Amino acid sequence: MKISVIGTGNVGRVLAAKIAQAGHAVVIGTRDPEATLARTEPSPTGAPPIATWHAEHRNIALVTLPEAGDHGELIINATAGTGSLAALHATGPHDGKIIMDVANPLDYSHGFPPRLSVCNTDSLGEQIQREFPAARVVKTLNTMNHMVMVDPGRLPGLHNVFTAGDDAGAKATVAGLLQQLGWPVKDILDLGGIQSARGMEMFLPLWLDILQSLGSWDFNIRIVRPEQPG
């Protein structure tokens, strides 16, 4: 499949690399490829300059956002949540396409811990779906760190990844992609329509508290239930 990842941080990089490894035709979209490649400072979330990464991943082109929009049948939103709508508008119009949204609406303008820029009665996933009504938005992978996203086996035992979206076909395609990232099908938990993006995003304050308490972000959610008959 032709897949465009938008976002050049840790998340965009690991997803692009693993998805390309699985045999998909992948590009990464950024606002200004030349300026992005010329950066010498780490990204706002601590990823090393992308030129180093790109030198080791020459098969993944760094393109403008409109070029990423032209390329991808499936667009992965791995941009900072507060810039996601702007980035997706530059990439759009997305009609008929799947937008796999892994972003979190974290607002760092008041320092740490960040606030959610949208919550309770709305979510970033829903905002994206409203903004691009002819796209098929699926929220997923936002509840874990980027290393776990593409290598769930790094954590022992069963643990879960969630999906939320209004289009069953889009969710099936995304579930297939999650399996290619290493997620066993039984660990993929579909929460329902895109409105369920609210809970997935509102988990972030708890996720940040767990991170602070453990001093590590190498963890994930595991849903534990009584033994099921049969």
Ligand SMILES: NC(=O)c1ccc[n+]([C@@H]2O[C@H](COP(=O)([O-])OP(=O)(O)OC[C@H]3O[C@@H](n4cnc5c(N)ncnc54)[C@H](OP(=O)(O)O)[C@@H]3O)[C@@H](O)[C@H]2O)c1
């Ligand atoms: N890091 C994790 O482990 C993790 C885990 C779960 C979810 N997430 C979520 O995944 C997303 C990506 O996280 P990240 O840590 O990889 O990177 P990030 O630093 O949060 O975001 C980097 C990307 O956001 C784009 N961006 C920032 N402001 C923008 C704006 N105003 N308009 C357009 N684009 C803008 C940048 O575009 P340019 O390339 O053009 O500069 C850059 O590519 C975030 O929403 C984050 O909350 C992260």
